Amino acid sequence: MNFISTLKSVAAAFFGVQSDKNRARDLQDGKLSHFIIISIIAVFIFIAVLVTVVSLIIP
Template identity: 60%
Template sequence: MRNAKQIFKSVFAAFFGVQSNSNREKDFTQGKLSHFIIAGVILTIAFIASLVLIVQLVLVNS
């Protein structure tokens, strides 16, 4: 079973396309799908929120 730090690290690597094949195989054999889905949703929301924040900062300063 993988812990939360390992799951977020794995999802983050996969999010940017730098996941190694051996780590991907470990994810499929040792992890639960629901944990990876939840981590993916959280990272997606954080990514979108950071983009919105950056755009707001640029618009305020221009």
């Protein structure tokens, strides 16, 4: 799997729309370390966006 495929899989799983077929493909072809690293980065980005939106709404 390349970086873009791993990123798409993490994004789909993050939003809960990952299909069983893609999940099985990820378990066979993907590297766990890549999924962990991209997932951690995605969580930090999500938290940063939430903090930014809240700080803009609440002065």
